Amino acid sequence: MKMTGAQILIQGLKDEGVNLIFGYPGGAILHVYDELFRHPDMHHVLVRHEQAAVHMADGYARVTGNPGVALVTSGPGATNTVTGLATAFMDSIPLVVISGQVPLSMIGNDAFQEADIVGITRPCTKHNYLVKDVRDLQRIVKEAFFLARSGRPGPVLIDIPKDLQLHECDFIPYGDVEVRQRRQNFTAHRGQIRKAWDLLKESHRPLLYVGGGAVLSKASVELSQLAHMAQIPVAMTLMGLGAFSGVDKQSLGMLGMHGSYYANMAITDCDVLVSVGARFDDRVTGKLSEFSKHSRKIHIDIDPGNVGKSVPVEVPVVGDVKCVLKELIKMAQDDADFLKEYHRRLKPWWEQIQGWREKAPMAYDQGPKEITAQYVIDTLYKMTDGDAIVTTDVGQHQMWAAQFYKFKEANCWCTSGGLGTMGYGFPAAIGAQLARPDKKVICVTGDGSIQMNIQELATAVEWKTPVIIAILNNRFLGMVRQWQELFYDHRYSEVEMKVLPDFVKLAESYGAVGFKATTPDEVPKVIGEALKVTDRPIVIDFQTTLEDNVYPMVPAGGAVSDIVLA
Amino acid sequence: MNDNEHSHTISVLVENEFGVLARVSGMFAGRGFNIDALSVAPTTDPKLSRITLITHGNDQIIEQILKQLNRLVDVLKVVDLSSEERVRRELMLVKIRSGNHQEKIQKILQAYSGNLLDQEKNIAILEFVQEHDKNNEVLTQLGDFEILETARSGNIAMQTGKKILAT
Numbered sequence: 001m002k003m004t005g006a007q008i009l010i011q012g013l014k015d016e017g018v019n020l021i022f023g024y025p026g027g028a029i030l031h032v033y034d035e036l037f038r039h040p041d042m043h044h045v046l047v048r049h050e051q052a053a054v055h056m057a058d059g060y061a062r063v064t065g066n067p068g069v070a071l072v073t074s075g076p077g078a079t080n081t082v083t084g085l086a087t088a089f090m091d092s093i094p095l096v097v098i099s100g101q102v103p104l105s106m107i108g109n110d111a112f113q114e115a116d117i118v119g120i121t122r123p124c125t126k127h128n129y130l131v132k133d134v135r136d137l138q139r140i141v142k143e144a145f146f147l148a149r150s151g152r153p154g155p156v157l158i159d160i161p162k163d164l165q166l167h168e169c170d171f172i173p174y175g176d177v178e179v180r181q182r183r184q185n186f187t188a189h190r191g192q193i194r195k196a197w198d199l200l201k202e203s204h205r206p207l208l209y210v211g212g213g214a215v216l217s218k219a220s221v222e223l224s225q226l227a228h229m230a231q232i233p234v235a236m237t238l239m240g241l242g243a244f245s246g247v248d249k250q251s252l253g254m255l256g257m258h259g260s261y262y263a264n265m266a267i268t269d270c271d272v273l274v275s276v277g278a279r280f281d282d283r284v285t286g287k288l289s290e291f292s293k294h295s296r297k298i299h300i301d302i303d304p305g306n307v308g309k310s311v312p313v314e315v316p317v318v319g320d321v322k323c324v325l326k327e328l329i330k331m332a333q334d335d336a337d338f339l340k341e342y343h344r345r346l347k348p349w350w351e352q353i354q355g356w357r358e359k360a361p362m363a364y365d366q367g368p369k370e371i372t373a374q375y376v377i378d379t380l381y382k383m384t385d386g387d388a389i390v391t392t393d394v395g396q397h398q399m400w401a402a403q404f405y406k407f408k409e410a411n412c413w414c415t416s417g418g419l420g421t422m423g424y425g426f427p428a429a430i431g432a433q434l435a436r437p438d439k440k441v442i443c444v445t446g447d448g449s450i451q452m453n454i455q456e457l458a459t460a461v462e463w464k465t466p467v468i469i470a471i472l473n474n475r476f477l478g479m480v481r482q483w484q485e486l487f488y489d490h491r492y493s494e495v496e497m498k499v500l501p502d503f504v505k506l507a508e509s510y511g512a513v514g515f516k517a518t519t520p521d522e523v524p525k526v527i528g529e530a531l532k533v534t535d536r537p538i539v540i541d542f543q544t545t546l547e548d549n550v551y552p553m554v555p556a557g558g559a560v561s562d563i564v565l566a
Numbered sequence: 567m568n569d570n571e572h573s574h575t576i577s578v579l580v581e582n583e584f585g586v587l588a589r590v591s592g593m594f595a596g597r598g599f600n601i602d603a604l605s606v607a608p609t610t611d612p613k614l615s616r617i618t619l620i621t622h623g624n625d626q627i628i629e630q631i632l633k634q635l636n637r638l639v640d641v642l643k644v645v646d647l648s649s650e651e652r653v654r655r656e657l658m659l660v661k662i663r664s665g666n667h668q669e670k671i672q673k674i675l676q677a678y679s680g681n682l683l684d685q686e687k688n689i690a691i692l693e694f695v696q697e698h699d700k701n702n703e704v705l706t707q708l709g710d711f712e713i714l715e716t717a718r719s720g721n722i723a724m725q726t727g728k729k730i731l732a733t
Contacts, residue, residue, distance in 0.1 A: 122589060123596045127639040130585070147639060180581075305633040308626070 003171040005134045005164045006035035009098065010042060012141035015174040018069050019043060020060065020434060022053035026073025027113060029100030031165035045434065045463060048455040050077050052427035054084020054155075055453070058093050059428030060435045062414045063389055065218060067094040067148040068431060074100045075113030078159070079120065083421060086124040088155040090418025091239060092216055094148035095155035096141075103163040104132065118159050126154030134167035143179045151186075152303040153216055186302070188319025190327065196274070196298045196315045197331040201338060203272035205349045206232045209255070209284075212239030212417065213277015213301060213321050215410045220244065222325035223276065229332045231343050233353060235263040237278050238402055239417040246406030247386065252353070253362065253406075256284040257554045258399040261360035261563055262353055264554065267292050268561045269352070275299045275313075277321040279306045281418075290559030300324050360552065360565050362403055370545045371520050373397060373472045377404040379523050380442055380470060383531065388440040389432050391415065393425040393449030396478035399550045401444040412439075423452030426469060430456060433465040440468070440531070447473040447497050457510040460537040468530050469539045471503060474546050482549045487556075507539035516541040570624045573602065575654060575723045577731050578617040578635060579643040582608050586640045590617060593634050599627065603656075603698075603720025614642070616731065618722040620698075642733045651726045657693070657719040658701040659683070663712040664690040674707050689714070697721065 003011070009032060013021070022045045025033045036044060047053040050072045057068025072081055078099040088095045102111040118130045127147050129140045137160070144156040200206060214223055220243055227234050227250055234244045235255040244251055255263035267273065273295040278284070285291040288310060299306075299313040300321055307316040317324055332339060364374035377400050380388070390405050391414040392398040398415055407413050414432055416424040429443035450471050460467055472478075481495040504514030513533050515526040517540065530538040553564045567573070580586045587606055594601050603620040621631060628646065635644045647654075664671055665688055675682060675692065678700065684691040694704055698721045705713065725731070 118585065119588070122585075122592055303637070305630070305637050307633075309630060 001171045002168045004031070004035070004166050004168050005131075005137055005160065006031045006166065008134070008137050008169075008171060009141060009160065009165070010035050010039055011171070012138060013069060014042065016141070016145045017066070020045065021069040021071050022047055022056040022060075022431065023071030024050050024053060024073070024077060026077045026100065028074035028102055028162045029071065029077070029165075031162065032071065032098070032100065032160070044071070045430075045459060047427070047459050049453065050080035051083050051423065052453050052456045052459070054081045054095065054097060055087065055424050055427035056431030056434075057095050057097070058084060058088050058424075059391060059414050059431030061088075061093050061095060062428070063411050063432045063439075064435045065216075065411065067096050067145055070095065070097045072097070072099050073113065074102055074117070074162075075115045077113075078117035079115050081157075082121060082124065083423075085121055085155045085157065087416050087419045087421045087424055089124045089126065091212060091416065092153050093155065094153040096144050096148055097155060097157045099157065099159050100165075101130065101159045101161040104161045105163070107161065117157065121157050124155075125157050128157040128159070130159045131161065131164055134164050135169045137164075138172055138177045139179060142174070142177045146179055186320040186323060188300075188317045188324050188327075192315060192317045193324055193327045194331065196300070196317055197328055199296060199298060199315055200230070200272055200274065201335070201342070204345055205269060205271040206230070206274065206346070207266050207270035207272075208232050208234045208274050208276055209237070209267060209278050210234055210240040210243050210276045211237040211278025214240055214243035215277075217277060217302070217321040218410070219277070219322035219325055220410045222322055222329060224248075226325055226329050226332065229329065230339060231346055231350075232274075233266055233350070235259070235266060237281070237284055237417070238415060240278060241402060241413045242407035242410040245408045247408060254402050256281075257286070257556075258403065258550050258552065260362050260403070261552050261565060262356035264552070264560045264563050265356045266353055270295045273297045275301070276325070277301060279309070280311045282310075285311065286554045286558055286560040286562070290561065292560075366520055368520065371517060371523060371542055373400045373474070373542075373544045373548060374404050375520060376470060376472060376523055376542050376544065377401050377444065379527055380444070381405045383524065383527050384440050384442070388412070388442050389414070389429075389436060391425045391429040391432060391441070391443045393445045393452070394420045394422045395446050395449060395480075396474075396482065396548075396550050397444050397446045397449070397472040399479075400472070422449040426450060426453050426467070427456050429467045429469070430460050430463065430465050433467050434463065441465070442468045442470055444470050444472065446478060447471055447475060447500055448477045454506070457507065457512050457537060457539075461511040464535045465537060466534050467537045469537060471539065471541050472544050473500070473503070473541050474544050474548065475500065476546065478548075479550070481547070485547070485549070503539050503541040507537070512537040512539055514539045514541070516543070518543045567622050568624070571622050572628075572648070573620060573622045574628050574646055574648040575652070575721055576619045576621065576631070576635070577645045577647055577723060578619065578641055579609070579731050579733065580615050580617060581640040581642065582613055582615040583640060586615065587617070589638050589640060590619075590635070593638060594621075594631075597630070597634060599623065599631055603718075605719050605722055618720070620720055643731055645725070645731055647723045647725060650729070652723050653726060654697050654721040654723040655695055656698045656701055656721045657695050658704070659717045660692045660694070660705070660708065661714040661716070662690055662692065662708060663714060664688050665711070667711070670710070674704065677707075678704050680704070
């Protein structure tokens with residue numbers, strides 16, 4: 001059977017289980033959109049800016065674990081996806097982005113709406129393709145999904161010239177499409193896992209340091225089992241939140257620059273550090289020479305490139321986190337007598353941790369007048385029983401959300417951890433809501449960030465997604481202002497949002513619901529009202545304290561143990 | 567090069583596709599690694615190409631280079647030949663103003679198994695195939711001549727014995 005490039009593409013997406021794509025049409029992708037018109041079962045979300053399409057696909061991917069798909073045209077359509085791709089690349093999120101390209105014969109001619117998007121996105125995709133022959137398209141689509149999902153996941157871009165979308169070739173059934181074999185490294189060396197267990201057995205002050213790899217590998221059950229069997233405390237990175245329940249008594253919450261005092265003290269003082277799908281990012285380690293310097297380190301990661309990149313490791317274990325944890329659990333089960341002794345051995349360690357917890361618990365002071373940001377997050381947390389999906393933008397609100405919304409499970413937290421992309425949160429929330437209509441979705445954002453993709457209110461209204469957009473409005477680019485206050489002697493250079501829209505009116509003009517809270521007692525009231533809305537987005541303008549700072553804080557370049565409490 | 571930095575010869579087997587060299591060189595540029603020399607050509611299997619890279623760095627940098635090369639999807643095999651028994655050769659062409667010193671040129675050609683490829687009036691092109699360092703020696707020997715230009719391939723290399731670069 002003959003098929004056109006456009007038909008092959010849509011069929012390829014269906015064969016990969018895709019039924020929802022985010023996109024924006026244009027000249028060089030017209031043939032694909034014309035084909036899409038014939039497939040009412042392939043839902044297409046028309047965004048208002050291509051960057052948002054990629055963030056929506058990203059939000060979709062983070063809550064489902066499946067690749068999100070975006071479809072855009074050539075030139076500016078394609079270049080607008082770059083921030084979305086880079087965001088997903090830094091956080092290892094599986095995406096497939098398809099861009100139109102000018103016709104084959106025009107490539108390199110500086111044609112209208114031509115951009116070398118394969119060249120532009122080479123460093124911010126896991127892999128990318130320019131399709132030059134329609135006979136390669138089926139293989140490339142299948143490979144793209146395989147690469148996006150496998151190993152360390154990531155975004156893949158496919159660039160399809162316009163004329164090629166109409167070229168015909170024989171269609172091959174999905175199962176017969178041959179994908180080039182790629183090296184994969186899922187199963188770690190058993191000897192290394194044994195070494196890891198043996199090292200752990202020598203510890204008196206162990207710590208599990210859990211990152212986004214544990215979420216990507218869907219390893220929550222195994223992580224919880226191992227942590228409980230051995231009674232080891234668990235600290236999570238920003239990306240790892242939810243991999244281990246934040247309400248579990250063994251959880252120390254988040255570590256790093258704005259992590260809890262007790263998590264940061266634990267990582268400083270531990271004697272064996274087990275990194276589980278984390279990568280010793282600079283926001284976690286602080287000053288490298290002072291980082292956890294008395295500990296012997298085990299590093300479990302699927303990407304060998306992460307191991308030994310910034311911190312020397314005694315026992316590297318290269319493999320899928322879930323598989324490795326399963327093996328460790330087996331070894332622990334065979335060591336039942338040892339575990340009893342081990343639990344006794346860890347008692348002083350737990351007492352020390354308890355001391356740190358009492359010295360500096362994660363707390364805030366909500367007075368009668370001004371709304372504190374922490375109170376808003378805490379109220380959202382309580383009124384949703386901690387069961388919502390939370391997305392964020394980047395800045396102070398992101399850190400407060402990470403500190404005060406305690407996630408019980410994985411895939412409920414979408415935040416741009418690596419790239420730190422303002423404008424990510426709201427589109428990600430729409431993608432997450434479309435993937436999980438059963439869940440309450442809240443976008444915690446700031447008055448700066450929300451304006452970077454606020455045009456998607458139209459998309460959210462059109463798709464009737466009841467996303468709650470909680471704007472912590474302090475009329476500043478708060479995190480930058482905090483740094484200027486602390487490290488630039490209060491010189492507030494270009495951080496004040498002197499003009500802001502009336503967010504309530506803005507929401508209403510799009511057909512969304514708008515609320516405003518100016519006093520603490522209004523906070524639970526408007527959240528209660530917002531939770532009742534089921535058929536459109538809700539914008540809440542929380543007028544919060546203007547110049548509050550995020551604490552605890554590890555000063556940039558300082559040692560983790562230099563953590564400042566207030 | 568600092569004391570703890572060493573030169574490494576790395577052989578890379580890649581898919582013979584457009585853009586692969588850009589991926590490899592882009593990885594070096596993007597992560598701040600250096601390429602001292604590079605050569606690339608298809609293998610006997612036309613679907614594969616072989617890249618030989620000369621780079622330098624301390625142990626940690628070289629380890630990262632090898633790991634990051636391995637991460638590239640089109641890269642099928644990476645071997646650091648510096649830790650292996652191997653032979654290395656570089657092709658060097660040198661254009662000189664030969665003047666009236668034919669005898670001296672012949673001596674250098676003989677000593678380094680070079681060839682005279684072209685002679686036009688008093689301009690000569692010499693060819694040498696030997697290790698990079700040996701070619702440096704030749705340039706010193708040619709010090710009395712005006713060297714008009716040089717073209718060098720950089721070392722390419724191969725493991726000795728039965729070891730081969732294959733997937």
